[in-house]
Amino acid sequence: MSILTSLQLILYALVWGLGCAVHREERPALLHWLGFALLAALQAALVAWRPEGPVWLTHTGSNVATVFSLAFAGRGVLVFLRLRPPDALWFGLPLLALGVLLFIGPAATSARVGAMAFFNALLLGAVFMQARPAFLAEFGRRMAWIATLPVLAQLALNLFFVGWGLLQLPLDITGAQAVPTATWAVALVSAGTFNFLFIFLVALRLLNRLREQASRDALTGVANRRAMQERLHLEWERARRYGRPLVAIAVDVDHFKRINDQHGHAVGDRALQAVAQALQAQVRETDQLSRLGGEEFLVLMPQAQVAQEGQRLAERLRAAVAALELRGAAGAPITLTASFGLSESQPDDADREALLRRADQALYAAKRRGRNAAVRWSAELAGATD
Ligand SMILES: Nc1nc2c(ncn2[C@@H]2O[C@H](COP(=O)(O)OP(=O)(O)OP(=O)(O)O)[C@@H](O)[C@H]2O)c(=O)[nH]1
Known part of the structure; x- marks a missing residue:
């Protein structure tokens, strides 16, 4: 034995x-x-x-x-x-x-x-x-x-x-x-x-x-595009079933290319990390912040209305990015702002991508209006792209 x-x-x-x-x-x-x-x-x-x-x-x-x-x-x-x-x-x-x-x-x-x-x-x-x-x-x-x-x-x-x-x-x-x-x-x-x-x-x-x-996104630690798609699928189905709208806020850092060009890629990376942190600090546990790639982020807000919680959060996010104090390699201050496009799921949406498309259209409108702004999607923006 x-x-x-x-x-x-x-x-x-x-x-x-x-x-x-x-x-x-x-x-x-x-x-x-x-x-x-x-x-x-x-x-x-x-x-x-x-x-x-x-x-x-x-x-x-x-x-x-x-x-x-x-x-x-x-x-x-x-x-x-x-x-x-x-x-x-x-x-x-x-x-x-x-x-x-x-x-x-x-x-x-x-x-x-x-x-x-x-x-x-x-x-x-x-x-x-x-x-x-x-x-x-x-x-x-x-x-x-x-x-x-x-x-x-x-x-x-x-x-x-x-x-x-x-x-x-x-x-x-x-x-x-x-x-x-x-x-x-x-x-x-x-x-x-x-x-x-x-x-x-x-x-x-x-x-x-x-x-x-x-x-997870390797640079910033927030959810990546894949995780966002999974969450979007879930929340979009839930929104349709219970008739509670889902809000998407598309975020794009303004003139990010200049930061890379003037201060180098490493400083650009640090700036993206700081932006992700600033955004994350504002969103609720039940919301999801993801990095879609480059300097683009997305916030999903389940059970929210764009005209109320959506608009309020976008304004807070905008202010949080603008308040970031970053310094370049030589100690020079870096000004950072971001633009925001908001949309809300609609009962007649053919698919969940429609929500993201509208958020993107609103984001382009914010860029056209001079950046550092949050724009809510409206029917006039449909079809307008940069
Ligand atoms: N440092 C760093 N840069 C990145 C990363 N991913 C994308 N970029 C850079 O982000 C920049 C995006 O530039 P554009 O899409 O032209 O946009 P922009 O300069 O932010 O201008 P607007 O969006 O029009 O305000 C490019 O220079 C990319 O090389 C990354 O992971 N790290």
Whole structure:
């Protein structure tokens, strides 16, 4: 049984090792779990070596390996969650366990197993307390429960052994009876759950990050055109279904080419970032600001009316961009303004692009009227382009 467990853990170690090679960002956590799997495999192999092997290794050594393997697993979880593990605890406890187990020696079985289980329980409790809020925040309640199960199973097993050690119960934990079988089953299942769960979570985090990157504009961090199209689709359908208009505000920074030409592309980039920040600070959580490309942005305002909330927001956005204080490379002040075109969805719109087309027409009108202005679409503007 224990030699099979050892082999299984070596396979886990192989997976973590491969993970370290290909996934740099998570390498610190994966290295911890590689250490965990190797030490747990060592522990199982030492147990398999009983009764032929030297007792200091097969008994005391296997207990020490167990405590250290849990320390690696737990500290790895904290590193994975970007938490700061208190090192006095995570290095101090295993070292203290080593000292205590050496002091007890291999012969005093109940004291030795009880002491090992006590340190294991402390480590499990510590990781549970520190990791749970961050875990819940990133992966949600369902995943937190799945992650909690192997910890609780391990904790229960270790508390049982602490009790066993303290009370000196007449149980044989080394033979083939119910208790050792249950011990191995809990150890195997919890190690397996732990490994598969965290392999899954590493992949899930990667997937979430890729999704996030696919919908964000790399320069400004606001939503990109793709995310805007998705949101527009959703909000346009909602607007039609519930008869609540949707407002689009097209934004274009004025004479942006001059900023690039006079101050260089890097300053131009900084200006775009500042504009995005200024716009973002004005829009509501329920609105969406996106960068469509170049110096063009778009604000979508669900459940709003252009003559009221739309016009008010556009005016605030205009003022926020005009109030930006930017400096070029030589410290020269840069004046920035933007033009705004507003439109509102209409019940007879053939498609959602109609809303954007009208916002664009209004934007061109704002440019024609001298820029640094917000213009609301009206029927006279239809067909007029620059
Ligand atoms: N720095 C920087 N410049 C960009 C980026 N994307 C587009 N541009 C520049 O933005 C400028 C857009 O210029 P135009 O479309 O002519 O418009 P404009 O100069 O803002 O003039 P109006 O819109 O008529 O007020 C071009 O010079 C592009 O090279 C970017 O990501 N970074």
